[in-house]
Amino acid sequence: xxxFNATTPETELVAAAQNGGGQAFAELVNRHKRLALSLxxxxxxxxxxxxxxxxxxxxxxxxxxxxxxxxxSFATWLRTVAVSCCLDYLRKAKRSPAAGGLELPLELPxxxxxxxxxxxxxRDSLNRAMAKLSPADRLVITxxxxxxxxxxxxxxVANMSKxxxxxxxxxxxxxxxxxxxxxxxxxx
Amino acid sequence: MAPKHxxxxxxxxxxxxxxxxxxxxxxxFENRVLARLGREPRVAPxxxxxxxxxxxxxxxxxxxxxxxAWTLFAPQAHLDFMGGALGLFxxxxxxxxxxxxxxxxGMLS
Numbered sequence: 001x002x003x004f005n006a007t008t009p010e011t012e013l014v015a016a017a018q019n020g021g022g023q024a025f026a027e028l029v030n031r032h033k034r035l036a037l038s039l040x041x042x043x044x045x046x047x048x049x050x051x052x053x054x055x056x057x058x059x060x061x062x063x064x065x066x067x068x069x070x071x072x073s074f075a076t077w078l079r080t081v082a083v084s085c086c087l088d089y090l091r092k093a094k095r096s097p098a099a100g101g102l103e104l105p106l107e108l109p110x111x112x113x114x115x116x117x118x119x120x121x122x123r124d125s126l127n128r129a130m131a132k133l134s135p136a137d138r139l140v141i142t143x144x145x146x147x148x149x150x151x152x153x154x155x156x157v158a159n160m161s162k163x164x165x166x167x168x169x170x171x172x173x174x175x176x177x178x179x180x181x182x183x184x185x186x187x188x
Numbered sequence: 189m190a191p192k193h194x195x196x197x198x199x200x201x202x203x204x205x206x207x208x209x210x211x212x213x214x215x216x217f218e219n220r221v222l223a224r225l226g227r228e229p230r231v232a233p234x235x236x237x238x239x240x241x242x243x244x245x246x247x248x249x250x251x252x253x254x255x256x257a258w259t260l261f262a263p264q265a266h267l268d269f270m271g272g273a274l275g276l277f278x279x280x281x282x283x284x285x286x287x288x289x290x291x292x293x294g295m296l297s
Contacts, residue, residue: 022222029218037210037217051213051220058221059228107207119206126203145200177196184195 006031010074018065025065029058032078039082042142043090053089057082083139083157090135129179133172140165141172 004013004027016024033054040053061081068077114122130138139158143149144165151169155162 022225025225026218026222029221033214033217034210037213038208041208041210047213050210051217054213054217055221055224059224062225107209114202119202122199122202123206126199146204148204173196180196180199184199 011070014065014068014070014074017062018068025062028074032075033058035075035078036082039079039086039147042146043086043138053085056089057085060085080157080159083143084159087135087139087158090138125180125183126176129176132179133175136160137168137172137175140168141176144169 004016004021004024006027008024008027010028010031013024013028017028036057037050037054040050040057044050044053057078061078064081068074130141133141136158140154140160143154143158144151149157151162151165154160155165158165160168
């Protein structure tokens with residue numbers, strides 16, 4: 001039986017995984033898989049691709065783990081790795097995936113004023129429009145607007161300057177406004 | 189002036205509330221990651237990785253300087269050889285004319 005479990009401190013897990021401890025790394029994966037899969041679901045279109053991208057994130061994390069110095073939390077560092085993986089995924093995709101997680105159920109807050117059907121409709125329209133953005137612009141607007149990250153955090157995890165993040169976000173919003181105007185622009 | 193209602197921000201806010209439920213993928217996920225790690229080839233330095241990084245710009249500049257120096261100061265035979273090798277222009281004529289011209293401007297004694 002593994003000596004690592006849900007109560008093992010994260011620093012201990014990281015140190016053991018850095019020395020090649022597979023069980024320690026498995027526990028780290030177990031603790032942070034939702035973070036990686038949720039981000040992957042913002043970009044990958046199908047269940048199998050989300051799973052694959054999620055695995056890629058942890059494979060990259062394992063390869064780069066020796067360079068992790070513990071200057072930030074493991075979750076923050078993993079998020080940087082995940083963002084880099086998602087950007088690579090978008091760049092390698094022959095054409096930008098149109099929608100994230102179509103085959104997976106949606107979760108809505110209890111006090112949501114819209115139905116699951118309306119939510120899915122909005123998500124699909126937005127995803128189709130997002131697919132027409134460049135990979136870096138799509139990444140920036142997803143992190144800022146859908147993940148609710150700050151400009152500073154996006155700049156840090158996406159390895160861009162804050163100005164570059166603002167410029168990309170501005171450009172992406174303009175393009176999305178044009179693409180979605182026919183559908184939603186006249187409703188207000 | 190009251191801020192204009194931004195329909196795009198409303199879409200973002202709605203989309204932010206919609207979370208894709210990844211729970212169906214979480215089951216056994218760490219085992220799949222470990223299985224893939226097991227199949228990964230060990231990272232070995234490739235032959236290309238052993239070549240130290242180099243910048244072609246200074247090498248190209250050094251070659252240009254060498255050619256220039258050769259053109260200016262090399263004996264006739266060398267100029268003919270280089271002209272033939274490069275095939276760019278009539279080095280025989282250049283070889284005869286250039287030293288004379290350089291003598292005129294004081295670059296060759």
